[in-house]
Amino acid sequence: MPDRSRWIRPMAWLVVVSAACGGCSAAAEDPKLAPVEDVRGTYTLDRETGSITFPVDRFGVTAQEEAVLGSAGSVVLETCARERGVEFLAWESRYVPEYEGSTLYGVWTSSLVERFGFVAPMSDADLRANGVTTESPVDVADTGATGQARDWGLIDPSPDAENVLAECRDSAEFRAVDSAQFYRGEAWTVPIADASLAVEQSAPYDDAVDDLHRCLRDEGLEPDGLSVEGADPSQISAEQIELALRVVHCKDEVDFVHRAVVEVSRAQLPVVERYEDELTAHRAAIDEALDRAQEILARSDLG
Numbered sequence: 001m002p003d004r005s006r007w008i009r010p011m012a013w014l015v016v017v018s019a020a021c022g023g024c025s026a027a028a029e030d031p032k033l034a035p036v037e038d039v040r041g042t043y044t045l046d047r048e049t050g051s052i053t054f055p056v057d058r059f060g061v062t063a064q065e066e067a068v069l070g071s072a073g074s075v076v077l078e079t080c081a082r083e084r085g086v087e088f089l090a091w092e093s094r095y096v097p098e099y100e101g102s103t104l105y106g107v108w109t110s111s112l113v114e115r116f117g118f119v120a121p122m123s124d125a126d127l128r129a130n131g132v133t134t135e136s137p138v139d140v141a142d143t144g145a146t147g148q149a150r151d152w153g154l155i156d157p158s159p160d161a162e163n164v165l166a167e168c169r170d171s172a173e174f175r176a177v178d179s180a181q182f183y184r185g186e187a188w189t190v191p192i193a194d195a196s197l198a199v200e201q202s203a204p205y206d207d208a209v210d211d212l213h214r215c216l217r218d219e220g221l222e223p224d225g226l227s228v229e230g231a232d233p234s235q236i237s238a239e240q241i242e243l244a245l246r247v248v249h250c251k252d253e254v255d256f257v258h259r260a261v262v263e264v265s266r267a268q269l270p271v272v273e274r275y276e277d278e279l280t281a282h283r284a285a286i287d288e289a290l291d292r293a294q295e296i297l298a299r300s301d302l303g
Contacts, residue, residue, distance in 0.1 A: 039265040050101030050112045052261060055268040056192050059279040061182050061286055067093040069179040072293030075300045080168035087155035092302050096123045106226040107244045108257045117240035118231040133235040177293045182286055188275040195267040208259045215250035
C-alpha cells in the first residue's frame with residue numbers, strides 16, 4: 001500500500017502563493033528557476049525562506065494566518081473559562097518564519113543550511129526543546145517552544161478546570177476560529193496525495209534523482225536517498241553545514257528541486273481543477289474564520 005503520509009499533510013505553514021514563480025526571488029537570481037509554461041503561476045520556490053508551494057497550497061491556511069487564528073482562539077478560551085470561574089491566560093501565537101522552510105526534498109537552500117545544516121529549520125526555543133546539538137548556545141527568547149509570547153494556559157490545572165476548558169473548546173465561538181477544522185480529510189486530500197506520490201515513481205523524477213546521485217558521487221559523497229551518508233539531522237556544526245552545502249550545490253547543479261516541483265505541480269493541477277469548487281469554498285471558510293478572528297483580537301488585550 002502506498003505511503004501517502006508525506007503528502008497528506010495540513011495545508012499550513014506555507015507562504016501565500018505569488019502570482020507567478022517568475023516573480024519569486026529565486027527566479028530573479030537563477031535562470032534555471034524560470035517558470036515552466038504549462039504550470040506557470042501554480043508553484044513557488046523561495047530560496048530565502050526555503051518555502052515550496054504547490055497548486056493545492058493556495059487554498060490552505062498560511063503560517064501567518066495560523067498565528068492569527070491561534071491567538072483569537074486563546075482569547076475565546078480565556079473569556080469562556082473566566083466566565084466559569086477558571087483562571088486561564090490567553091497568549092499571542094507568534095509567526096515563526098523558520099517553519100516556512102520545506103524539508104520535502106531534504107536540504108535545498110544555502111540560506112537555511114548555513115544556519116541549520118541538516119537540521120529541520122525551527123526556532124531557537126524549539127532547537128533547545130528538541131535536544132539539537134549546537135557548537136554554540138542557542139539564543140532562546142521569551143517565547144515557548146511553540147512560539148507563544150508569554151506564559152499561558154490554565155492557572156489551575158485541576159480536573160474540574162480541565163473539564164471547563166474542554167467545554168469551552170466545544171463552544172461555537174471557539175470552533176469558529178479553530179484552525180483544526182481546516183485540516184480534516186477532504187474529498188481532494190487522497191487524490192492530491194496519490195497524484196503527488198505517483199510523481200516519485202515517474203521517469204522524469206527518476207532521471208532527476210539519478211542526476212543528483214551522479215553529482216554527489218562526483219563530489220566524493222555517497223547518496224542516501226535525497227541526502228548523503230554522514231548527514232546528522234540532530235546536530236548543527238561547521239562540519240555538518242559544510243557537508244549540507246555540498247548537497248545543496250549538487251541539487252542546484254542538476255536543478256533537482258525545481259524539476260521535482262514542476263512534475264508534482266503538473267500532477268496536482270488536474271485534481272485541483274476537478275475539485276475547484278470545493279477548494280474555493282474551503283478557502284472562503286478560512287477567510288470567514290480570519291474575519292471573525294480579527295474581530296475577536298480587536299477587542300482584546302492582544303489586539
